[in-house]
Amino acid sequence: MTEMKPENLFGTTAYYDKNSSCEELVQLISCGIQQxxxxxxxxxxxxxxxxxxxxxxxxxxxxxxxxxxxxxxxxxxxxxxxxxxxxxxxxxxxxxxxxxxxxxxxxxxxxxxxxxxxxxxxxxxxxxxxNDLGEQYRLTHDELTRLYNKEGFFAAVRKLLEEAEPDRDYIIVYSNIKDFKLINQLFGLNKGNDILINVADMLSQMVKEEDVYGRINGDQFALCMPKDRFDEKKIIASVKERASRLTSRTYSIHVQLGVYEIYDRRMDVSFMCDRAYMACKTIKRDNVCEVAWYNDDMLINALLEKEILSSFDFAIINKQFGIYLQPQHYSDSRIFGAEALARWLHPENGVIEPEVFISVLERADLIYKLDKYIWELAAAQLAKWKGTKWEKLSISVNVSPKDIYYLDIKKEFDDLVKKYDINPARLNIEITETAVTTDVNKCAKLIMDLRKSGFLVEIDDFGSGYSSLNMLKDINADVLKIDMGFLKKTEDHKRARVILNYTIDMAHELGMGVITEGVETKDQLAFLEEMGCKLFQGYYFDMPMPVKDFEEKYKDGV
The missing domain is CATH 3.30.450.20 (PAS domain)
Known part of the structure; x- marks a missing residue:
């Protein structure tokens, strides 16, 4: 057998016959490239x-x-x-x-x-x-990226698994670009296509010739390769490097990778991809690239998610969603308002809490439909309270980050005020800090326009992000809502309290009110009062409750 020698040849490691001359090698390589x-x-x-x-x-x-x-x-x-x-x-x-x-x-x-x-x-x-294979090529390949399309990928993976060594383990890696629809909507199809082509090229450079990879659907790609060659750190580094080229001041790329280990090669390839995609959807962190491996609990959650999505439109049409009101108090327990929180009042399953369905609707880009419905219920409730002992109460409603892109927020709320003939100062609008920092300029104008129309605007979850202080120099809101969970998320409570104290003082200096939510104990209330807080929301005062229970409990009004 001819001995193959590793050598740093022409600036890169190569393997060649030690008896071959450099001139012979150069001639052969050149001839190969020429042909x-x-x-x-x-x-x-x-x-x-x-x-x-x-x-x-x-x-x-x-x-x-x-x-x-x-x-x-x-x-x-x-x-x-x-x-x-x-x-x-x-x-x-x-x-x-x-x-x-x-x-x-x-x-x-x-x-x-x-x-x-x-x-x-x-x-x-x-x-x-x-050529003669042109029709088959068109049927099995994606026109934009020239990779396998879904049908071509499924067939190629089936062939790979049938011919692969029986004792070698394989995986499916499924990629999803977070919020890619928004990139297309905001920056156009040409920019979206450029990103997809780059992802396709990245895949082709990450794999070996015998691996199978393709574009499955929209911004979703899949790869089938041996498990022993899957280097998670290298893949994350490669994705980050490519994403850095595509990221600009106006948008950033976040790639989610789901991995499914193939245990039964006879399983339909589409089911394998479904499981890898389920792993993708469990990723919560917003890093440039995150990887999640499939487990069977994800299948149970996926079935629940499918049931929620298939029932959602029917539930909206049949008015199965309602509002629960969580009271907002002064420190002396007097009430000044309430936050409207969505509940699914299922005829068979009873009251379904929001943590079960909100995240599902957000991932499916359907949250704006629910939010519109809740806003209308809140406006209708304010109209019912006119001329009653509750007419001075305000109701706060939430605006989700994606609502800002899918809806004309100001028009939606202006229309509700006109339809129900209510005072806009009673319908308070909560916008999360995350939504604001996603597009500060857009939100700054929106908040200014809403305040000009008479609405009170609250920044919810303030302090949850990393740009809170930078945001405040551009955003002029009426109220900051600070969650007491801020103290629970750190072991250094002394430092956290110092930061909380300065945040409250700063808000007051800027002419903003402060509502502290998540207040659960008398000690917390006393501590916050010492810091100058006057407005509170939390279980210490009351849990969220149906409107009838709210009216009964606060029958004396304000």
């Missing part, structure tokens, strides 16, 4: 074209002039509006008598962090579309 069916163009570290194979000259109809070849290629790239360094694109190249569809991939070549140069690999995919 490749793809066009290949190499640039040095300064971006100057230094080599191209014969196929590249043929594809761009250039004869024996390297400078003219690269100028022709680069002029085509620029005419398409493709930015320099874009990792992948697929566009038509036109000559005088024919159009060809070229798929181009760009790679930076580096050795241990040192950039040696770069290369373009150009494939004429119009040929594969026109």
């Amino acid at each position: 490749d069916e793809k066009g290949i163009i190499f640039l040095n570290e300064n971006g100057r074209c230094i080599y191209a194979n014969k196929r590249a000259f043929t594809m761009f109809r250039v004869i024996d002039n390297l400078t003219i070849l690269y100028d022709t290629f680069d002029a085509w790239r620029r005419s398409l509006g493709v930015e320099e360094g874009t990792t992948s694109w697929c566009e038509v190249y036109k000559t005088s008598n024919k159009e060809r569809l070229y798929h181009v991939r760009y790679k930076v070549l580096n050795d241990n962090g040192k950039i040696l140069g770069s290369m373009y690999v150009i494939q004429n995919v119009s040929e594969s579309m026109d």
Whole structure:
């Protein structure tokens, strides 16, 4: 057997026959590249074209002039509006008598962090579309990314598992880009497509030739590979590196990866993907890249989620949702308002708490429908209280982060005031700090417009994010709501209390009221009063309750 020797050859580790000369190796490698069916163009570290194979000259109809070849290629790239360094694109190249569809991939070549140069690999995919297998290619491949589509991926995975070594374990890795629909809506399909092409190219560079990968649906991709080659740290690092290229001041990319280990190769591949996707949906943290592995509890939760989504529209139409009111008090227990909280009043399952369905509706982009419904119930209740002992009470309602993108918030609330003929100062609007920091400029204008219309605006969950103080210099709200959970989330209560004290003082200096929610004990109440808090909400005073119970308990009104 010929001995294969590892060596640092031309700046990278290679394996070659130790009896071969360097000149022989260079000649063989050059000959191999020249005979490749793809066009290949190499640039040095300064971006100057230094080599191209014969196929590249043929594809761009250039004869024996390297400078003219690269100028022709680069002029085509620029005419398409493709930015320099874009990792992948697929566009038509036109000559005088024919159009060809070229798929181009760009790679930076580096050795241990040192950039040696770069290369373009150009494939004429119009040929594969026109030959005898063209129809099959179209049926099994995605037009945008040139990867397998869902049907092609399922078939290729089935073939891989049938032919794979029986004692080797395989996994399905499923990727999802968080809130990708919003990226398309806010920045257009071209930007969305550029992101998808980059994800496709990233996948192709992360795997080996025998692995199977494809675009399953929209922004979702899947990969089937041996478990022993899945390096979670390397994959996260690769995703972060690619995401950093795509992130801008106006949007950021967050990739969720779900992993399903295949125990039964006979299982339908679509079921395997479903389980990997279930793992994706359990990810709560908002990091650039997070990975979750499937377990059977996720299947139970997925079935519950499916039941919620299938019943939701019916429940809205049949008025199965109602509001519970949690009273808001002064320190002497006098009441000044209440927060309206959603409850699913299921005819068979009884009262379903919001933690069961809110997150499901948020992930499905349906939360705006529920919020609109709750806002209307609150407005209708204020109308019923007119002329009664409760007419001076206010009701606070929540605005979810996605509501700001799906709805015209100001118009929705203006319409409710007009429809029910209520005082806007009684319908308080709670916007979470997370929603505000997602788009400070948009929310600053919204809050200003709402206040001009007479609404009181509250910033909910203040202090939960990392940009709280920075946000306050741009946001002029009426009230800050601070959750006592702030103290529970740290072991250093002394430092937390100092921060809480200064936050309360700062809010008062800025002319804002402060409501502290989550108050559960008399000691907490006394502590907060010492800090200057006057408005409270929490179990120490009352639990959320049905409207009838609220009216009965506070029958004397304000």
